[in-house]
Amino acid sequence: MxxxxxxxxxxxALKLKLEAFGATLIVGPKGCGKTTTAxxxxxxxxEFQDEDNRERFLSVAENMPSKLLIGDKPRLFDEWQDxxxxxxxxxxxxxxxxxxxxxxLTGSSSNKVETAHTGTLRISTLRMYPMSLYxxxxxxxxxxxxxxxxxxxxxxxxxxxxxxxxxxxxxxxxWPQSIDVExxxxxxxxxSDLFYQTCHADISNISRVKRNPLWAERILKSYSxxxxxxxxxxxxxxxxxxxxxxxxxxxxxxFHDLEDLFIIDELPxxxxxxxxxDSIRASNKRNLIDPSIAVAALGLSPEYFNTDFKTLxxxxxxxxxxxxxxxxxxxxxxxxxxxxxxxxEADAVLHLKDGRYALIEFKLGNKxxxxxxxxxxxxxxxxxxxxxxxxQAPLRLPDLKLVITxxxxxxxxxxxxxxxxxxxxxx
Numbered sequence: 001m002x003x004x005x006x007x008x009x010x011x012x013a014l015k016l017k018l019e020a021f022g023a024t025l026i027v028g029p030k031g032c033g034k035t036t037t038a039x040x041x042x043x044x045x046x047e048f049q050d051e052d053n054r055e056r057f058l059s060v061a062e063n064m065p066s067k068l069l070i071g072d073k074p075r076l077f078d079e080w081q082d083x084x085x086x087x088x089x090x091x092x093x094x095x096x097x098x099x100x101x102x103x104x105l106t107g108s109s110s111n112k113v114e115t116a117h118t119g120t121l122r123i124s125t126l127r128m129y130p131m132s133l134y135x136x137x138x139x140x141x142x143x144x145x146x147x148x149x150x151x152x153x154x155x156x157x158x159x160x161x162x163x164x165x166x167x168x169x170x171x172x173x174x175w176p177q178s179i180d181v182e183x184x185x186x187x188x189x190x191x192s193d194l195f196y197q198t199c200h201a202d203i204s205n206i207s208r209v210k211r212n213p214l215w216a217e218r219i220l221k222s223y224s225x226x227x228x229x230x231x232x233x234x235x236x237x238x239x240x241x242x243x244x245x246x247x248x249x250x251x252x253x254x255f256h257d258l259e260d261l262f263i264i265d266e267l268p269x270x271x272x273x274x275x276x277x278d279s280i281r282a283s284n285k286r287n288l289i290d291p292s293i294a295v296a297a298l299g300l301s302p303e304y305f306n307t308d309f310k311t312l313x314x315x316x317x318x319x320x321x322x323x324x325x326x327x328x329x330x331x332x333x334x335x336x337x338x339x340x341x342x343x344x345e346a347d348a349v350l351h352l353k354d355g356r357y358a359l360i361e362f363k364l365g366n367k368x369x370x371x372x373x374x375x376x377x378x379x380x381x382x383x384x385x386x387x388x389x390x391x392q393a394p395l396r397l398p399d400l401k402l403v404i405t406x407x408x409x410x411x412x413x414x415x416x417x418x419x420x421x422x423x424x425x426x427x
Contacts, residue, residue, distance in 0.1 A: 018101035022094030028128035045076035065089035130174030141426035157410035161423025173292025191292035224294035358400035
């Protein structure tokens with residue numbers, strides 16, 4: 001029996017792309033659901049990995065790729081990199097016909113292809129992430145991020161996501177293949193296998209250079225120990241150099257390969273003019289596309305976190321960042337962070353394309369909420385003070401101040417800060 005399609009927040013973005021462009025390329029990490037979503041919106045498709053037809057398809061693609069374009073539209077080409085000439089054929093057809101929504105392309109992020117022409121204004125790119133807690137059904141979705149930006153408010157909301165449920169969701173990850181697996185041990189194995197395949201196969205395929213899988217594993221392990229921190233690259237390199245003979249240039253090659261595989265997904269710094277440049281941290285905050293990769297790299301299980309909430313706090317932040325990127329994707333949301341040498345911080349700053357933005361802190365428990373809210377209010381005060389003296393280029397005050405938690409209740413504080421359980425949030 002065919003499995004029912006789970007709606008994705010990316011769906012509306014894909015529909016928009018199909019209305020605006022002749023073709024859309026869907027990119028993202030392996031296993032995030034690119035092909036499933038593409039098939040859902042396609043009326044015909046060619047799968048170059050179909051071994052029964054592979055040689056026939058590849059022969060046509062090599063000699064007369066335009067023949068493969070014949071079919072009901074939108075037409076999907078899955079694993080298009082196996083037949084790179086299809087890119088040029090699609091580009092030309094879009095130019096010749098001027099029609100929108102003709103083609104969807106998906107492909108393995110572990111196989112990079114150089115094309116003779118870019119797809120600018122013909123083939124648009126859409127980025128997909130693993131599933132958010134709302135998409136996987138673990139968040140009730142009773143608090144809408146976009147409605148809050150639109151002036152909505154919260155009276156009193158209650159999350160049904162327990163701490164054990166949250167820990168399991170972090171360890172399992174948002175991989176669609178794992179969501180409906182009832183056997184929890186089997187579901188957890190999917191992230192572990194993704195980690196293994198990344199290090200033992202994909203990292204060599206994307207660079208076309210044989211990589212040492214143990215070095216790749218150790219890089220991700222060290223990176224995972226520093227997730228959602230401002231750890232310097234030399235710290236991670238030092239971890240590896242102490243046990244291997246890797247050189248710094250080679251280390252950076254591995255690092256960039258993991259970025260190209262959409263495994264490493266760092267946060268840039270937000271650097272407003274409210275402090276001197278020297279006082280604001282400007283390095284990237286370390287992060288992965290999904291916290292389950294860090295759990296797999298560190299060899300941890302849900303039971304481990306019964307005695308280590310410090311590590312859990314960093315992984316919780318990573319999960320929240322993943323979900324915020326998904327929830328804000330319809331508005332082309334951009335996530336950064338703020339941190340200065342005086343200890344003032346916002347774990348995340350979410351900017352929307354229309355200029356609205358939110359200052360955000362992530363806190364596991366109730367005891368930390370007051371501190372998080374204090375930080376956000378202090379940043380708002382600094383911006384107000386700056387605007388009093390800088391009349392020519394005033395900074396916009398934050399539209400929202402949010403403390404996102406693993407706690408039970410959502411509400412609005414007297415200082416205007418919203419406390420939002422991650423188990424209530426949606427787009």
